[in-house]
Amino acid sequence: xxxxxxxxxxxxxxxxxxxxVTCSQNMNHEYMSWYRQDPGLGLRQIYYSMNVxxxxxxxxxxxYKVSRxxxxxxxxxxxxxxxxxxxxxxxxxxxxxxxxxSPLHFGNGTRLTVT
Amino acid sequence: AQSVAQPxxxxxxxxxxPLTVKCTYSVSGNPYLFWYVQYPNRGLQFxxxxxxxxxxxxxxxxxxxxxxxxxxxxxxKKPSALVSDSALYxxxxxxxxxxxxxxxxxxxxxxxxxx
Numbered sequence: 001x002x003x004x005x006x007x008x009x010x011x012x013x014x015x016x017x018x019x020x021v022t023c024s025q026n027m028n029h030e031y032m033s034w035y036r037q038d039p040g041l042g043l044r045q046i047y048y049s050m051n052v053x054x055x056x057x058x059x060x061x062x063x064y065k066v067s068r069x070x071x072x073x074x075x076x077x078x079x080x081x082x083x084x085x086x087x088x089x090x091x092x093x094x095x096x097x098x099x100x101x102s103p104l105h106f107g108n109g110t111r112l113t114v115t
Numbered sequence: 116a117q118s119v120a121q122p123x124x125x126x127x128x129x130x131x132x133p134l135t136v137k138c139t140y141s142v143s144g145n146p147y148l149f150w151y152v153q154y155p156n157r158g159l160q161f162x163x164x165x166x167x168x169x170x171x172x173x174x175x176x177x178x179x180x181x182x183x184x185x186x187x188x189x190x191x192k193k194p195s196a197l198v199s200d201s202a203l204y205x206x207x208x209x210x211x212x213x214x215x216x217x218x219x220x221x222x223x224x225x226x227x228x229x230x
Contacts, residue, residue: 004158035220041122042205042220044160059215090158100147100209100218101166106158 002027006091006107013081014115019078021110023091031057032074032095033104034066036087043090049074081114088112117142117210121221128196128228134190136224138206147209148189149218150180152203162204165189176200196228 033048043056049068065077092104128218163174170182204219
């Protein structure tokens with residue numbers, strides 16, 4: 001089954017403790033992206049990747065890191081999480097993202113709470 | 116500024132009645148417009164898109180949307196609502212921003228269909 005898989009689904013952590021949220025897609029998509037969803041704000045893009053070893057900042061990149069060493073994986077790293085990063089996070093992919101002709105395929109989300 | 120607006124936080128309809136979820140946009144050039152749906156504890160799922168062609172676009176689950184260039188709107192519609200349509204709906208528009216295309220999401224509209 002074609003899918004985007006995120007792990008974990010739920011994560012509670014404390015301020016300053018490094019964490020990684022994994023994202024993997026099995027559709028051979030070039031484009032991958034991370035979003036955060038907050039009430040009343042819709043989805044805001046954190047980082048995106050056009051292909052392996054190519055990443056770029058989205059609208060809200062502060063406090064986050066990403067890497068794209070393999071086509072299928074695009075982990076999101078929070079080196080020193082803070083409470084304002086408490087949110088619902090989504091990973092998404094599409095065949096080619098540069099023109100957004102193709103719809104995005106989303107994972108089921110990771111709900112992160114930072115205390 | 117390039118943006119997309121969903122003016123209603125929530126839409127309530129009775130099962131069997133027609134439904135409309137509103138979306139207006141502001142972008143330069145020809146818009147690419149999308150609707151996504153989010154069911155509880157799931158990621159966003161693509162419903163339909165408008166890139167060019169007929170102003171009335173048909174999508175998944177019996178939904179359709181009408182592109183209106185003069186009113187810069189892309190309202191989502193369904194002739195007869197089902198209780199299972201209750202979900203969070205996001206409109207999105209492709210916009211040229213910071214030297215590349217970006218997908219801008221609206222804040223979301225919660226649709227509640229009562230039996």
